[in-house]
Amino acid sequence: MNPLTNNSADSDIVLVEDDLELSQLTQEYLSKNGFNVIVIHDGLEASRRIPEINPALVILDIMLPNLTGMEVCKLVREQYRGFILMLTALDEDMDQMLGLELGADDYIIKPVQPRLLLSRIKAVLRRSRNSSSNEVNNPILPKDRNQIIIGHLSVQTNSRKVCWKQQEITLTTGEYDLLTLLAHRPDEIIHRDLLARDLRGVEYDGLDRTIDRKVSRLRKKLENFTGKNPIKTVRAKGYLLSSCELKD
Incomplete structure (x- = not known):
């Protein structure tokens, strides 16, 4: 049994x-590595069952019968906050972009390399678990390791709940992980290569815009509550969370 899973809901x-x-081979490979894999072959069925199952992670192909992966992603994001990993072909650059805009957290290129897929899954679940159990060092509030408070923004690391002036901000798993990375080091530039390694488990190649699109989605959600732009882009470097924009 993989130590990351422990027969809990985290293994679903x-x-x-x-x-x-392909689905059978992938299911067998992941099952041998300690995961409980529920296979769905139909987009419409997936849109109904994903919120009911509420798994730790969804691996979602783009081309599906009845509903496309894009449509499924858009529908389930209204209820499901977990991690969505899109499967995309090499010639589907636009699909990658659209998937990330609709709420997918990351993508992986088909044909799927089993070891790469397993590595990506482990990285995602490890980060989620470390955040939940508060294993990440919190330099902001050493007396209260269960939350980060910057101005009117609070990030509760035990419950993974984010609030602005006591109003909860609904974030996906990927968006939450990105926010905690930035919030642990406010007013400090966090480089794209660090974000890529920590959030995706890959090296930043200078061209991939996955992190940029994820930042864009998170920024829009924060702007809806704060009325300001708290995430600043530092050209050719990365991003920082501005504490000034989170205060009155």
Whole structure:
């Protein structure tokens, strides 16, 4: 049994893939590594079952019968906050962009390399667990390691709840993880390569815009509550969370 899973709900993965052979091979490989994999072959069924199952992670193909992966992603994001990993072909750059805009957290190129997929899954779940159990060092409030408070923004690391002036901000798992990375070091530039390694488990190649799109989604959500732009872009370097924008 993989030590990351421990037979808990953290080991539940929903794989949405209409290729029967590929889905079976992927299910067998992940199961051997300690995960409980629920396979769904139909987009419409996936849109109904993902919120009900509420897995730790969803692996979602783009081309599906009845509903596309894009449509599924958009529908389930209204109820499901967990991590969504899109499967995309090499020639589907626009699909990658649209998937991230609709609420996907990351993507992986088909044909899927099993070890790369497993590595990506482990990195995601490890980060979620470390955040929940408060293993990340918190330099902001050493007397209260269960939350980070910057101005009117509070990030509760035990419950993974984010509030602005006591109003909860609904974030996906990927958005929450990004925010905690920035919030642990406010007013400090966090470089894209660090964000790529920590959030995606890959090295930043200078071209990939996945992190930029994730920042854009998080920024829009924060702006809706704060009326300001608390996440600043530092050209050719990365991003910082401005404490001034989170105060009156």
